[in-house]
Amino acid sequence: MKPYTAAVIGVGKAGGGGKKGGGHAIGYLHGGAFRDNPRTTLAMAADINAENLECFRQKFEVPRGFADYREMLREAKPEIVSICTYVGLHRQMVEDCARAGVKGIFLEKPIVASPADLVAVDEVVRQTGVKIVVAHIRRYFPAFLRLRELYQNGTVGQPMLCAAGIQDWDLSEWGSHWLDMFRHFHNDQPVKWVFGQMRVRQLRGYGHAMEDHGCAYFEFEGGGKGFVDGGRGMAGPWTMTLVGTEGTLRLQHEHLVVIETARGRSVEDYAKDQVKCYERAWC
Known part of the structure; x- marks a missing residue:
């Protein structure tokens, strides 16, 4: 079986950040999981911070990097996406991924910022059939x-x-x-x-x-x-x-x-x- 092409949105800061301060390297856990799973190929990543993105690409030998995740969705068309950004960005990213044809989304917690966002995510799931998993391991x-x-x-x-x-x-x-x-x-x-x-x-x-x-x-x-x-x-x-x-x-x-x-x-x-x-x- 051909491996699924995977992507990470929001790679995080190499080495992580302070408690409650953000900047954690949660994207690195997702990147390592994609790298180590024979059913996935970590083919691309997106982050607005060029330095963080470059460090992530070097760490996991990711061939393609994007400053704009929407451009990544349009051009590279990943099948599985990990969304590792702050919660306020989750709803829009889920909607964009689903409507771009992404098959599966690993969504970091907390999944959304409000009940209204949850209703919207539920609606796009029903419309597109995208699968969403939250890492409550x-x-x-x-x-x-x-x-x-x-x-x-x-x-x-x-x-x-x-x-x-x-x-x-x-x-x-x-x-x-x-x-x-x-x-x-x-x-x-x-x-x-x-x-x-x-x-x-x-x-x-x-x-x-x-x-x-x-x-x-x-x-x-x-x-x-x-x-x-x-x-x-x-x-x-x-x-x-x-x-x-x-x-x-x-x-x-x-x-x-x-x-x-x-x-x-x-x-x-x-x-x-x-x-x-x-x-x-x-x-």
Whole structure:
């Protein structure tokens, strides 16, 4: 089978950027995935920063580079595109890619900046048939898969609450990972209601306003709830906590699973598996 021609829009800064400051090299992860997958050929890239684009092309030996992604779509006609720009640009880029005949889009999170943008993206998907994938790869990490299994199989009774705090981060960028995981733990059931509150002042990052502190509280149709605190961590060393009617599950450093029930306490370590899984997830 002939490999798909792939492209990256928004290659990022070589070496990455500061926390919340933007300029991260997320495009390099996508570039490496295309390079290492025998079913894709990284044939082109687009970025408005000429220096960043040249560094990316040299790193991955990309034959064609464009300052304007629209020109790339018209002239080179890629089959798969990774959109790695700031969220405010996503909707237009998705629409342009879809209408240019792109078959598949890897879209970095957060996927869009508003509910209206989401409606527009949904419409262009229905019109063109383009496939869109968001890189929520933690769904495939062993520790998270184990948490989901234990939370759903009755080990801690009936699922009640998933909770996490994200110290010095926000709900849209990093928080989107935990929001997705809580959906995953509840079998992607629809959300019945949402309460939210944010304090937004002068903080800016990734091309948009960011909250100094924000909280989201919501309930799934099955009855389980979720709580994510953006900006403040929870007490203790835990990455997240899952509470059932008969016990508690805790995750530490994304690889240690702690199980606490009336039967006792046990710890499972998936550190070695996590490293291998993270490498495979981008290939």
